[in-house]
Amino acid sequence: MSEIETILRQSLPAAVFRSAEPRYLEEPRGRYIGQALAVLAPGSTEEVATIIRACAESGTPVVPYGGGTGLVGGQLAGDGPAPIVLSLERMQAxxxxxxxxxxxxxxxxxxxxxxxxxxxxxxxxxxxxxxxxxxxxxxxxxxxxxxxxxxxxxxxxxxxxxxxxxxxxxxxxxxxxxxxxxxxxxxxxxxxxxxxxxxxxxxxxxxxxxxxEPAQTGAAMMVVPNPDAALQLLRMTQARIGDGVSGFELIGRMGLTFLDEVGPDLRQPFVERPDWMCLIDLGLGADQNPAEALETLFAEAFEAGVVTDGVIAQSEAQRQEFWTLRESIPIANRRIGSISSHDISVPVAAIPGFIAEAPGRLAEIGRYRINCFGHLGDGNLHYNVFPEQGRSREDHEAERGAIKTCVHDLVHEMGGSVSAEHGIGRLKVEDLERYGDPAKLAAMRAIKQALDPKGIMNPGAVLR
The missing domain is CATH 3.30.465.10 (Uridine Diphospho-n-acetylenolpyruvylglucosamine Reductase; domain 3)
Structure with a gap:
């Protein structure tokens, strides 16, 4: 037992200590394996403070651990001295x-x-x-x-x-x-x-x-001919419904194809899988009718050539079916196994241009299947690159770095971000250095040095 473990066992209740189960040392995509000097699950803020003070005095690194769902390796430390893994799982009140x-x-x-x-x-x-x-x-x-x-x-x-x-x-x-x-x-x-x-x-x-809680909710799936039309539909929806638009998702054919290939087995809204469709979700007041609002929107968009087909949820159960379909796409992605996944954002107006340009650039590296979907309303795309049918991601491991750089270079050219909502973690430290503003990085390092001069807090995450 290390000296820091001895000190902590003397000052903390036995309930704080956990065995280093695999769940604390693995992440969902299997890209990182962590290590732990010990796994601690404090039950109060005071116990967290006791742990951090002891680690600060001894220079022991600390890796905070939440639900373990992060996709950029921020919750795992595989290199350097073994850290204290600090799980907040007991603090749920x-x-x-x-x-x-x-x-x-x-x-x-x-x-x-x-x-x-x-x-x-x-x-x-x-x-x-x-x-x-x-x-x-x-x-x-x-x-x-x-x-x-x-x-x-x-x-x-x-x-x-x-x-x-x-x-x-x-x-x-x-x-x-x-x-x-x-x-x-x-x-x-x-x-x-x-x-x-x-x-x-x-x-x-x-x-x-x-x-x-919105008094009335509603949702629709509307087929659009291309991402340009999806943006037109977004503008029409916001102009007609305003702040009542809770969600606006872009879904491509490949995501639906993956669901057909590997499941989950779900009822899909269209027999013929469309190239592109949008999931629109509304939350309105008691004096408003979401279904009527969506019907009027569809009629106007159809007349303008912006949509070609659509299904409007006739019940809350059907609305939930639409969202289950959308939220199952990442499950199918994991079952297929991506070569390189990208959580990116670009200015909303640039989305069609990005979607049009990226496949050609990737084709210079190899032959792939692309599943592009995401939160069109805020410019956040999940742009994931997969092997062709019959091949695995291991067949393309040597190309993974080139694929990521290709996608991220284009994002940067278009004034976007290589991390829209998943963070930097350890996976994107080099990307932050490559694309980040030098003044911002210098300020970040100065803040880190000022608050954490010993560098014990999640070392290697965000900043090298």
Whole structure:
């Protein structure tokens, strides 16, 4: 047993210590395998502070661990000294829920689906929604500034957080769980910690913004001839329905083909798989009818040649079927096995140009299948490159770096970002160095040095 383990066992309850199970040392795509000197699951902020203080004194690295759903390796450290893996899984309490002020204070280990349920019991919603919400924890979602499907209406995780409690790299506790919408008292450390991926401290609790549950919801799948038409449909939808648009997703034929090939086996809305379709989701007031709004939209868009076919949900169950289809595409992707996956954003107006240009550039490297889908309303595409049928991603391992560079170079040329909503982690450290603004990187390194001079907080993530 190491000296730091001995110290921690003397100062912490036995319940804090966990065996280093594979779930703490693996990530969903199998790209990284981590290591751990010990796995600790504190039950309170004070216990987190005790751990961080001991690690600061001994220079022991700390890797915060949420739900383990991250896709860029931020929750695993495979190189360097073995770290303390700090899991927030025991800290799941809802500390406060204010239905009048529409806020909820939760601990960092709270699972997103449970937060949804707690808000729903008061007739409110916490609108951050994504496929992994049954296992993703709010601390990790804030640490990566997660996006999801409702960004077009409600914003990213950053926009949904009013206050934070966190333990800083020296073990000091930041008490910032304010529900205030307006607080202009100096630097906003909340926004420094959100998106920092555990490199500047450990988020232990958060005060979240809640919203009234829409009185009426509706959804439609509409077929468009190309991504240009999808953008026209987006503009028409926003002009007609305004802030009632909760989600606007672009889905390509390849995603539907993958579902046909490997499942999940779902009922698809169109017998003939379209090249492109849009999933439109609405949340409206009691005096508005989503189905009627979507019918009028479809008629106008069809007359203008923007859409060629469509299905409007006739019930909440059918609306959920549409979303199950959309959220199952990543499952099919994993079953096929991508060579290189890209979480990118470009200016919304540039999306058709990017989709048109990228395949030709990739063809100079090899022959691939491309599954392009994502959140059209906020410019975030999941642009994933797969082997042709009958081949595996292992056959193209030597090309993976060239594929990623090809896609990311084009994104950069178009003024986009190589990380839209998944973060930098360890997977994209070189990309941040290649494409990041030098002044921004210098400022980031200065902040890291000032707050974490020993470099113990998630070393190797975000910054080399």
């Amino acid at each position: 809802v500390r406060a829920l204010d239905p009048v002020g529409a806020t909820m204070t939760v601990e960092a280990g709270a699972i997103l689906a449970d937060i949804h349920d707690a808000a729903g019991a008061e007739g409110l919603i916490f609108p951050l929604t994504l496929a992994s919400q049954g296992s993703a924890r709010i601390g990790g979602l804030l640490s990566t500034n997660a996006g999801g499907v409702n960004v077009i209406r409600y914003g990213n995780a950053r926009d949904l957080c009013l206050g934070l409690e966190a333990v800083l790299p020296d073990g000091a506790i930041l008490h910032g769980l304010s529900p205030l919408r307006k607080d202009n008292t100096g630097y906003d450390l909340r926004h420094l910690l959100i998106g920092a991926e555990g490199t500047l401290g450990v988020i232990t609790a958060a005060t979240l913004r809640l919203f009234p």
